[in-house]
Amino acid sequence: MSHNNPTYRRIAVIGAGPSGYAAAHALSLEKKFDVIRVFERRDKIGGLWHYDSIPDEFPLKENPEVVLPSKFPALAPPATEDVTARTAIYEKLDSNVGAEIMAFSHTPFPLQNSATSVLRLGQNNASRPFQVVQKYLDTLFQKYRHFVSLHTTVERAEKKGDQWVLSLRQPGHAEPDGQLRDFWWQETFDAIVVATGHYNVGAIPNVQGLDETYKTVPTAFEHSKSYRSADNYVAKKVVVVGGNISAADIVTDLHAIVKGPLYTAQRGLNEKLIPAWNLPGVVRKPQLKRVFASPTNGKVGVEFSDGEVVADVDNIIFATGFRVAYPFIQPNNPVTLTNRLDGVYEHIVKIGDPSLAFVGQVKGGLSFRVYEYQAVAVARILAGRGNLPSVVEQKEWEKKRLAQKGDSVAFHEILPDFGLYWNRLREIAGKPAPESDGYELPLWRQEWADTALAILERKGKWWNDQIQYAKARL
Incomplete structure (x- = not known):
């Protein structure tokens, strides 16, 4: 009608x-x-x-x-x-949807890549x-x-x-x-x-102790919306909460530069991103159960739902959507x-x-x-x-x-x-x-989905290359 x-x-x-x-x-x-x-x-x-x-x-x-x-x-x-x-x-x-399909149908994106994307995904890749x-x-x-x-x-x-x-x-x-x-x-x-x-507006999950701990150590917490540069986390102890693309991108940036291991806390995850959680130095954990202030050093502790407790964490990054x-x-x-x-x-x-x-x-x-x-x-x-x-x-x-x-x-x-x-x-x-x-x-044409999601395939290949490289060095 x-x-x-x-x-x-x-x-x-x-x-x-x-x-x-x-x-x-x-x-x-x-x-x-x-x-x-x-x-x-x-x-x-x-x-x-x-x-x-x-x-x-x-x-x-x-x-x-x-x-x-x-x-x-x-x-x-x-x-x-x-x-x-x-x-x-x-x-x-860099964008995560292939440029050809991300663009409006009437006007393509110019072909221009960042140095980082060329190093990871190759020349003339689909990110912008x-x-x-x-x-x-x-x-x-x-x-x-x-x-x-x-x-x-x-x-x-x-x-x-x-x-x-x-x-x-x-x-x-x-x-x-x-x-x-x-x-x-x-x-x-x-x-x-x-x-x-x-x-x-960033979505923050309901985690036991978060409100009180935030009041004591506000600098320890951020949402992925506030993430700006890997430089801020060099030699820091970090927990990334979340199992989707922004969590994977942050883990990709940080896994080699933080004070290891880099913990990820996940309630669920995107199957296409599993290689990111297997990068060298990354420890995959189930969801975050509790956070608390460390009594002595202005840092925080976390407890995961499997009961493991990790103390002296510098930063918890919630890549938990909006x-x-x-x-x-x-x-x-x-x-x-x-x-x-x-x-x-x-x-x-x-x-x-x-x-x-x-x-x-x-x-x-x-x-x-x-x-x-x-x-x-x-x-x-x-x-x-x-x-x-x-x-x-x-x-x-x-x-x-x-x-x-x-x-x-x-x-x-x-x-x-x-x-x-x-x-x-x-x-x-x-x-x-x-x-x-x-x-x-x-x-709709089905190949559009394949073109759009090709960046994730390329990322997966790069993640797996890093994993193999790390194994070869052992």
Whole structure:
């Protein structure tokens, strides 16, 4: 059934990273909207693909809720910095999805590799250093820069009647008295596309003793979001918590330089990454049960769930993923306590009200290309051209997915069913309208998954080479 709603004329996109670009591009091609605005809280394009030398703090709590002014527009004292806006990029970060499939279908990445990736993965490998990714996004966004308001935080997005009211804040307005103030104002839209990504608020598991130990030895703890350079861990005793790609990348960086052994604590793990946990000097342990402060030396001790205790640890790095967080959507925030979006069909539109749309809320979906598919589907829905099933069928989809994937962030995990999801987005998007500049999304091809995940194969080979080299030296 087609969802035809001609009232969506003014659209706000929240976020100017890869999913924000995908949304702006797709909306623009529809040639159906009077206003497209993109709001980005940072002072540059690219979202999380920027390096912040000072990282986010250890994320034990989210930012306190911002108090809105009583009237708009307003000038107000500066709000405290939103540290969640600092990114997870570190000095030597290379992309983990093969460049050919990571790129949007309409524009390939330039071929440019980092020295580290060439040493590990070979010449002309499929990874790209973060600087190349950021420049790619910045270049693409130039066409839509007139949509973009940088350094603008959406502090509140609230639906009132059939309109979305956005409360917006811009810091750094100098007043005649020499003081800097935040400028607040409101704008109204028919629909919003939330494209703020899901790498903002680090998820920390519930570990016995963590709160008290953190108060005593705060410097011992960090989330992978705050990891910056291997130089910070030379000759340190380190535990890495987690079993997925960021844990594997950190272990790869640190295994040869820390005060060995390097412990990894894992509740579960990605089978493709097993060679990383077998690197020389790495000891694989089950999940972390307890942490405690060492009484004498300002370090911490850990106990794993098998009962082994390791004392005098300098750093515990939690590579334990991120929380779904869209705190500005009020009062009906769709994020559940179980870390997923509730009542959102195919991870892209609110069931029964597509004026609330999301681009980028998937795990293991093959970014950036999956954002492109989501954005084209969302743009067509908002243009009254998409093929949405009935509300009853949308609710049935959510019920089935909950039964299949569980009530957790895994609800948003696409891997390994790429083809099913991409082709479903293609069906929802349908063919472009003749009066638009849109294009038809290509059918999924299985070799895309192989191309996208080839970096992991190359990494696996390099890890195994290191293991064999170490054995040969014994």
